[in-house]
Amino acid sequence: MQLVPILSQPQLPADERVVALRVLNSQLANQEAKAEAVAAGAAAAVVALLLGVSGSEGPTNGCGGGSSAQAGGGSGGSDGAGSDLQQQLCCNALEALCHLRQGRAAVVEKAGLHALTAALGSVPDAASAALKAFAMSADGVAHMQQSPARVVSSLVDALGRVNTPLAAARDIAAALAGAAGTETGVVEACGAQVPAAMVALAQRVLRFKLGGDGGGLLAEVLHEACACLRGICHHPDGKVPVMMHAGPSLVNLLKSSSDPESSGSAAAALRLALEEPDARRKLEVLLTPQERAALLGRLPDVPPAYKYVVQIPTRT
Known part of the structure; x- marks a missing residue:
């Protein structure tokens, strides 16, 4: 999954980031591809990007402390419709990953629930679909109940x-x-x-x-x-x-x-x-x-x- 290092680049231009997110979403079409993406660290990269683009900060109490806003700090990535598009694509990718148990665990570990709840205000369609994917499993519900979000x-x-x-x-x-x-x-x-x-x-x-x-x-x-x-x-x-x-x-x-x-x-x-x-x-x-x-x-x-x-x- 070669896209993960690209998405993790702090100074990646916004248009290139959008292209990379679109390609990532197109690749998450089956369970094998999702499992490969989780193993490659896609959840951490996408959550960090979502937190950065939305301007939200992850929890500071030690829950999911691996995420930060730095991945969203590339040029031109946090204004207007471009920001909303990036948030939507991030939520789409997280929704796909959350259909796997290990994907849900990886998203939670990197403060993904905090990022998704923050995105409800700007991209409610995509964020709510991802949270719905969480709520369709017993472990996902447990994560939701235990989350500080x-x-x-x-x-x-x-x-x-x-x-x-x-x-x-x-x-x-x-x-x-x-x-x-x-x-x-x-x-x-x-x-x-x-x-x-x-x-x-x-x-x-x-x-x-x-x-x-x-x-x-x-x-x-x-x-x-x-x-x-x-x-x-x-x-x-x-x-x-x-x-x-x-x-x-x-x-x-x-x-x-x-x-x-x-x-x-x-x-x-x-x-x-x-x-x-x-x-x-x-x-x-x-x-x-x-x-x-x-x-x-x-x-x-x-x-x-x-x-x-x-x-x-x-x-x-």
Whole structure:
């Protein structure tokens, strides 16, 4: 992998750096090429370049201390559209490398999660796709939870920015769903207000017709938002927060959505949440018994403490 030493040159002109990144991305087309690139140190070179071009500094607490901004210090590499293009190409390369376990480890070692979360503000499409690749594996989720980059909070913040496009929002929702796949992840997701963020994302989508131009992407975003809520509801700590923040929106979606995939995820999220007595009480305010039966079918059993009110008889 002869491109790695080239990308590591501090004074490489910006146009030559772009060409080298394009060639690198074209070479990462299969698992063998990705493994070769990881072994050659591509992750370290690309992360250092991304940190330098974006003007971000890696963490100074010893996590991933091998990266620095010096690789991005070449001439003309940090202004305007040229900077965004280089960041996009860097994120594309990191996404490819993150499909391998050793690639994810190499990216984390060089402060790659910090670099990717910093890039969410300037190239959200490419950065969110790379973070989604991280969140699709158990070791990637563990790296995200242990990182000082506050990945989950950074993803939620990115969803709230007006310049975050729908394709990036879709990948962010998928990444958050992956990050919330463990008990620790659910607690972190609820603390970062992920349920409320998914509701806001769904409301953004539902302002448009799912069947019109771009309807396919809109439906994908809505599905990922509902799937994220459904995933959080698989864990006891997520049921009440989802019902509290997203219950009314899930009910409205279930009543009105013409997208069967999203409706199915919404129904599954509600059914999972209703295993918790406090969550079921909240649903009783939103739906009549007839509506519950029609929309959700037979609900799961609840603990006896909810079914029965024990009255101790008194003497008369």
